[in-house]
């Protein structure tokens with residue numbers, strides 16, 4: 001079984017777990033037609049062998065077509081529900097949000113000391129405090145204050161893409177990392193070997209690799225695995241968990257200590273941590289736990305916001321390589337509105353409906369899911385619903401030509417009370433990336449030694465998020481004027 005697809009498979013199944021459990025207890029009382037229809041499975045292992053492990057989301061989509069918007073499934077003795085319709089997801093998760101906003105306990109989250117992260121918290125006072133703190137710095141109005149910072153970050157990204165285009169994945173990783181470090185801690189990341197970033201990135205890759213719903217399901221089924229000493233076969237869990245726990249302490253404490261030190265030195269810059277500390281009247285009602293909550297939300301913002309943003313950027317790049325016609329049309333719009341003498345900025349946004357549609361289509365085409373979220377309705381099925389999106393497999397921004405939707409309301413950011421609090425920041429970042437790359441760069445298929453184009457078969461890998469596997473491509477400046485604008489924007493004029 002391919003690990004990444006297994007992860008995605010189980011993650012999609014686990015996503016419905018809580019929703020189902022809560023729904024089940026109510027439904028059993030209220031609804032004689034419970035459980036909803038679903039494929040029949042083998043005793044105990046249930047539907048494990050019914051799932052196409054290379055594309056599990058397609059299996060669930062098929063089930064959705066056959067059994068309806070809510071599909072009952074059973075895996076390893078646990079019952080799950082898969083939600084395939086956006087309408088039903090809104091109905092359950094937005095309108096009956098108070099019922100479906102909880103999170104089940106994930107054994108691997110406990111073991112790896114990751115219970116501090118907002119997505120893992122159960123629906124209660126601690127989670128509310130996190131949301132209040134996150135809202136303070138990430139609400140729609142506040143997010144508008146970050147646009148200059150976002151554009152500066154994008155200009156640095158363009159410069160990096162121009163200089164070492166082959167390292168595009170690394171550049172896409174660093175863009176949200178640097179942005180969120182600045183925003184969360186007022187900290188400017190060093191171009192190379194930054195100590196805070198090193199710990200954070202190390203933790204993130206551990207989390208993505210080991211703290212998956214798949215491993216949680218394993219630990220849930222066989223809890224003794226957590227207690228095998230690290231030197232014994234099968235004791236890898238304990239060893240990795242130990243490493244993770246140490247990293248968690250560093251990631252929570254060190255950057256906040258940096259903000260404390262800068263406040264004392266009088267050099268602190270505006271940041272999420274700074275703003276929460278400045279909340280002297282305690283409007284946030286964080287009480288005794290202010291210090292703890294501050295550390296936790298800042299680290300969560302980093303972890304939840306970086307991987308997801310990078311994944312969407314990779315999806316955009318892939319879409320542009322595969323759809324030169326879309327790229328051309330978007331560039332024509334930008335050239336008409338912005339011209340060739342400056343880089344785009346947020347003032348141009350209302351006049352660029354096609355670019356907006358490219359962003360919406362990027363989010364729909366390959367929906368990415370965030371780290372640690374438990375209730376993930378089958379976004380794949382929703383985004384591939386042919387009634388809502390005719391010919392859904394095709395990347396076609398024109399589908400939004402009659403009505404451009406509000407990007408931050410996209411279902412890709414989740415539903416109900418657990419909706420992504422970073423969605424305004426994220427959609428602004430992504431818009432800035434997309435418009436700036438389109439304005440200045442030409443993205444094409446790479447060519448081999450004989451000059452022939454290298455065809456791409458898009459493949460996706462997944463852990464906590466789904467992203468395209470590395471693919472060859474060519475990224476060049478559109479013109480010498482574009483090169484000059486990029487260099488000028490990063491103060492490296494030639």
Ligand code: HEM
Nearest residue numbers: 118119301304305308309370373412413414418420422426
């Ligand atoms: C393209 C980028 C992003 C996508 C697609 C995305 C998507 C999501 C989704 C689907 C959820 C889960 C909702 C649920 O559990 O039902 C979520 C939760 C969350 N996201 Fe995002 N997100 C993105 C960027 C960000 C950014 C930039 C930040 C912060 C700076 C952020 C912070 C969070 C947090 C803290 C949660 C947990 C909310 C809770 O459990 O109450 N996300 N995100």
